[in-house]
Amino acid sequence: MKWLRRLALWVVVLMVLLLVWLFFGGRHQPTSPAMSKFAASTLRDPALIAKGEYLVTVGDCAGCHTAQGGAALAGGRALATPFGDIPVPNITPDPETGLGNWSFEDFWQALHAGRGRHGELFYPAFPYTSYTKVNRDDALAMFAYLKSLPPIRQAATASSLAFPYSIRRSLLGWRALYFKEGVFKPDPKRSPQWNRGAYLVQGPAHCNECHAARDSLGGTPQNEHLSGGQIPMQNWYAPDLSMQSNGGLQGWSEQDVVDLLQTGLSAKGAAFGPMADVVVGSTQHISRDDLQAMATYLASLPPRAAAAEQKSAPVAAAVIEQGEKVYSQHCAACHRKDGSGVAGVYPPLDGNSSVTEPSGMNATRMVLLGGFTPLTAANPRPYSMPPFAQQLSDSEVSAVVSYIRRAWTNHAGVVRPEDVSRYRHTPID
Ligand code: HEC
Numbered sequence: 433m434k435w436l437r438r439l440a441l442w443v444v445v446l447m448v449l450l451l452v453w454l455f456f457g458g459r460h461q462p463t464s465p466a467m468s469k470f471a472a473s474t475l476r477d478p479a480l481i482a483k484g485e486y487l488v489t490v491g492d493c494a495g496c497h498t499a500q501g502g503a504a505l506a507g508g509r510a511l512a513t514p515f516g517d518i519p520v521p522n523i524t525p526d527p528e529t530g531l532g533n534w535s536f537e538d539f540w541q542a543l544h545a546g547r548g549r550h551g552e553l554f555y556p557a558f559p560y561t562s563y564t565k566v567n568r569d570d571a572l573a574m575f576a577y578l579k580s581l582p583p584i585r586q587a588a589t590a591s592s593l594a595f596p597y598s599i600r601r602s603l604l605g606w607r608a609l610y611f612k613e614g615v616f617k618p619d620p621k622r623s624p625q626w627n628r629g630a631y632l633v634q635g636p637a638h639c640n641e642c643h644a645a646r647d648s649l650g651g652t653p654q655n656e657h658l659s660g661g662q663i664p665m666q667n668w669y670a671p672d673l674s675m676q677s678n679g680g681l682q683g684w685s686e687q688d689v690v691d692l693l694q695t696g697l698s699a700k701g702a703a704f705g706p707m708a709d710v711v712v713g714s715t716q717h718i719s720r721d722d723l724q725a726m727a728t729y730l731a732s733l734p735p736r737a738a739a740a741e742q743k744s745a746p747v748a749a750a751v752i753e754q755g756e757k758v759y760s761q762h763c764a765a766c767h768r769k770d771g772s773g774v775a776g777v778y779p780p781l782d783g784n785s786s787v788t789e790p791s792g793m794n795a796t797r798m799v800l801l802g803g804f805t806p807l808t809a810a811n812p813r814p815y816s817m818p819p820f821a822q823q824l825s826d827s828e829v830s831a832v833v834s835y836i837r838r839a840w841t842n843h844a845g846v847v848r849p850e851d852v853s854r855y856r857h858t859p860i861d
């Protein structure tokens with residue numbers, strides 16, 4: 433029975449190790465007080481506050497931390513995730529429900545390390561996986577701006593996370609897989625402009641949080657950087673952002689990227705769905721120099737492998753014929769027979785990555801829902817597209833979307849009537 437005793441001993445040792453890890457493994461490491469030494473008046477410096485306001489806009493903090501119709505940055509809503517609803521906290525300086533009693537060091541730990549004031553681990557619905565790249569000077573400016581806001585008293589809503597996700601410590605494993613803590617390191621071989629763009633895109637602007645595929649644990653594997661993916665819990669697909677061969681933005685110029693981010697409309701496509709919110713709330717306010725830097729960085733993303741032949745059923749000629757008929761009747765007046773659109777008014781559909789993205793959901797949902805190009809300072813009278821949900825049947829929508837995905841220079845897979853019906857009946861977000 434010696435082996436049994438040995439086994440029992442091992443079990444005890446393992447359990448002790450597990451308990452030690454559970455209780456101490458993720459403990460908050462207090463940073464040395466020397467690091468946070470700066471005069472309290474620093475936080476009231478108007479230049480620092482203005483810089484912080486700009487960076488909070490680049491970071492689109494209000495996109496999540498402001499409830500519909502609620503006070504700016506006062507939280508009060510919850511984000512739906514595949515694991516349950518996560519409340520978004522108040523980040524105005526209210527002492528009880530917001531950041532009133534936070535030191536800069538607390539804020540730095542949140543943004544940079546994804547940890548709360550008491551060492552608790554944050555859910556990555558708070559995109560600290562990107563914000564960790566923000567440098568200390570910029571974080572200090574953001575903090576100064578947040579501290580300068582009027583304090584709003586508003587407690588967070590309740591969480592609906594199910595076990596084991598409700599245990600924050602369960603995030604230790606997730607973090608080991610997907611979270612690399614560290615400020616952006618400039619690449620000395622690249623230009624200052626490229627480095628500025630890379631910093632903004634990867635850090636504060638957190639483009640990768642939407643524009644990358646997520647696996648079943650909700651993480652974005654490193655090699656998927658900006659290569660496109662469906663947004664969790666939303667029937668929207670954020671396309672690949674490479675501008676080189678087989679990239680989602682193949683054929684785009686840097687000016688097209690700047691135009692889209694600044695006005696919501698470019699010669700190659702228009703922003704809609706969640707991207708329209710990003711343009712309205714954040715990128716339209718980014719300076720031209722910074723937008724140009726971001727475009728320079730995107731232009732350096734590598735070419736992509738050619739997509740494998742899309743595994744869709746062979747397309748019946750009748751479907752494409754029906755699609756072409758629907759197109760000339762309902763769409764060509766705006767998007768033109770050759771899919772080239774009207775510059776500055778109606779986006780082209782030929783060579784448009786949102787039409788040809790792998791899932792087909794963007795074009796399908798645009799046809800069902802219609803929409804307005806985003807209302808921006810540069811585009812004060814947006815043009816609109818009518819919704820076709822009432823007017824066209826599932827098979828008509830599938831035919832016209834399949835048609836535009838294969839017409840002209842487009843070569844994407846077809847969309848089936850079942851898919852249309854699904855997007856029609858589960859119109860999440
Ligand atoms: C995509 C949505 C999203 C964006 C964008 C976002 N946050 Fe958050 N933030 C969250 C969520 C969700 C939490 C709560 C996480 C949790 O409970 O684990 C959070 C938590 C925080 C916290 C911790 C507050 C507390 O009381 O514990 C701070 C500080 C914070 N965010 C600051 C920011 C700043 C600054 C920005 C912009 C640079 C920002 N957030 C942008 C979703 C977001």
Ligand code: HEC
Binds near residue numbers: 637706794
């Ligand atoms: C909240 C999610 C989200 C974030 C954050 C986001 N995007 Fe998008 N983006 C989308 C979606 C969804 C689309 C597809 C709809 C469309 O084309 O407008 C899109 C489309 C685009 C397009 C246009 C593609 C086309 O064919 O028209 C560009 C360019 C783009 N995003 C760049 C960016 C950049 C740069 C950032 C960071 C500053 C960013 N996006 C951040 C969701 C997001």
Ligand code: HEC
Binds near residue numbers: 704705779818
């Ligand atoms: C009255 C003019 C008009 C008609 C008719 C129209 N569209 Fe549009 N379409 C637009 C506008 C404006 C946008 C940009 C909307 C936005 O950004 O939210 C757009 C956007 C789109 C998009 C998204 C591409 C992008 O980059 O924004 C697709 C796909 C699309 N339309 C397909 C169609 C199809 C298919 C039909 C016919 C069934 C159609 N449209 C009819 C005006 C029109």
